[in-house]
Amino acid sequence: MTELAAVKAALKTQAVETPSWAYGNSGTRFKVFAQAGVPRNPFEKLDDAAQVHAYTGVAPTVALHIPWDKVDGSNGYAELAKYAQDRGVKLGTINSNTFQDDDYKLGSVCHADPAVRRKALDHLLECVDIMDATGSKDLKLWFADGTNYPGQDDIRERQDRLAEALAAVYERLGDDQRMLLEYKFFEPAFYTTDVPDWGTAYAHCLKLGSKAQVVVDTGHHAPGTNIEFIVATLLREGKLGGFDFNSRFYADDDLMVGAADPFQLFRIMYEVIRGGGFTPDVAFMLDQCHNIEAKIPAIIRSVMNVQEATAKALLVDREALGAAQRGGDVLEANAVLMDAYNTDVRPLLREVREEMGLDADPMGAYRRSGWASKIAEERVGGEQAGWGA
Numbered sequence: 001m002t003e004l005a006a007v008k009a010a011l012k013t014q015a016v017e018t019p020s021w022a023y024g025n026s027g028t029r030f031k032v033f034a035q036a037g038v039p040r041n042p043f044e045k046l047d048d049a050a051q052v053h054a055y056t057g058v059a060p061t062v063a064l065h066i067p068w069d070k071v072d073g074s075n076g077y078a079e080l081a082k083y084a085q086d087r088g089v090k091l092g093t094i095n096s097n098t099f100q101d102d103d104y105k106l107g108s109v110c111h112a113d114p115a116v117r118r119k120a121l122d123h124l125l126e127c128v129d130i131m132d133a134t135g136s137k138d139l140k141l142w143f144a145d146g147t148n149y150p151g152q153d154d155i156r157e158r159q160d161r162l163a164e165a166l167a168a169v170y171e172r173l174g175d176d177q178r179m180l181l182e183y184k185f186f187e188p189a190f191y192t193t194d195v196p197d198w199g200t201a202y203a204h205c206l207k208l209g210s211k212a213q214v215v216v217d218t219g220h221h222a223p224g225t226n227i228e229f230i231v232a233t234l235l236r237e238g239k240l241g242g243f244d245f246n247s248r249f250y251a252d253d254d255l256m257v258g259a260a261d262p263f264q265l266f267r268i269m270y271e272v273i274r275g276g277g278f279t280p281d282v283a284f285m286l287d288q289c290h291n292i293e294a295k296i297p298a299i300i301r302s303v304m305n306v307q308e309a310t311a312k313a314l315l316v317d318r319e320a321l322g323a324a325q326r327g328g329d330v331l332e333a334n335a336v337l338m339d340a341y342n343t344d345v346r347p348l349l350r351e352v353r354e355e356m357g358l359d360a361d362p363m364g365a366y367r368r369s370g371w372a373s374k375i376a377e378e379r380v381g382g383e384q385a386g387w388g389a
């Protein structure tokens with residue numbers, strides 16, 4: 001295989017999971033701007049996700065968020081999985097939600113009250129039951145737990161409570177299932193956060209075992225954090241479970257991945273490839289909210305942004321880079337990396353899509369499909385699904 005053929009082959013195997021909540025209405029704490037045609041239930045979210053996959057060819061799975069995507073009936077999740085399959089996609093990661101209940105004001109699994117902890121744990125275990133029904137491999141855990149004021153609760157005891165809950169969930173996992181522990185440096189808590197950084201997540205996952213992995217949400221770091229260093233470290237330790245991709249300018253902005261800092265995304269993807277992480281064991285997920293832009297095209301654009309960063313990272317001349325690094329040639333090493341970053345990979349990706357039997361221009365193809373006006377016309381009435389709905 002020529003080198004370019006290998007790059008193309010790798011790009012065709014990429015899989016970017018899209019989140020069900022990105023298809024629904026969302027906003028800031030100031031206002032949710034409703035959009036026409038937004039899905040009214042999990043089934044319609046899957047219809048939209050199938051559009052993204054149909055035009056990109058690399059978005060084959062959809063993450064669910066429980067209870068936002070809760071379905072009724074003893075066979076409900078199996079039916080949802082079948083519905084997805086009939087539309088050419090599959091159900092992916094199950095995301096838990098222990099942050100939208102009054103009981104969780106002072107925390108969920110880290111709460112001082114054992115009754116609240118039990119309630120949170122029961123929800124997490126229910127999520128594993130759902131994974132069994134949907135065939136999902138990963139449970140993604142993000143905890144809003146933390147404190148606002150010094151002295152509010154005992155920092156160490158909260159870690160013990162967290163460890164206890166994680167161990168109970170870990171025990172419940174099947175052989176092919178994993179738990180992905182997500183960290184975030186602040187918000188909604190402002191003084192302490194119980195899983196604030198990769199080190200805390202890593203320490204818990206290490207103790208739990210191989211089915212516990214860390215997930216890196218690109219929006220969950222302080223400005224200036226070298227995320228690719230974290231990626232390299234976690235991969236070295238065999239503890240990188242996946243990514244929640246999005247862009248941030250200031251906080252957890254959840255903007256389109258690759259919009260704020262495409263160079264950072266390239267550097268991350270380079271470390272993924274360099275570290276042997278370009279495998280199905282590292283999940284590439286989007287975690288975004290499209291508050292002011294049209295949702296489906298924004299998700300298509302996001303998937304394309306991930307593809308572009310990946311293509312550039314795959315094009316790095318690693319032999320030349322290694323030679324320059326070993327020779328201490330600082331400028332040449334940097335130039336080799338920048339050459340790959342500065343390559344216009346859009347023609348290459350157009351070729352890849354054509355070879356996959358797709359339209360070379362996913363955005364244009366979606367626009368021409370008429371799907372946007374069809375859903376705006378058909379999806380009237382009922383509750384519009386959204387972040388928090």
Ligand code: PSV
Pocket residue numbers: 095096142182184217244252287
């Ligand atoms: C909250 O910060 C958050 O954005 C986390 O990144 C989760 O992954 C996501 O919500 C969905 O629960």
Ligand code: MN
Pocket residue numbers: 142182217244287
């Ligand atoms: Mn996330």
Ligand code: MN
Pocket residue numbers: 184217219220252287
């Ligand atoms: Mn987040």
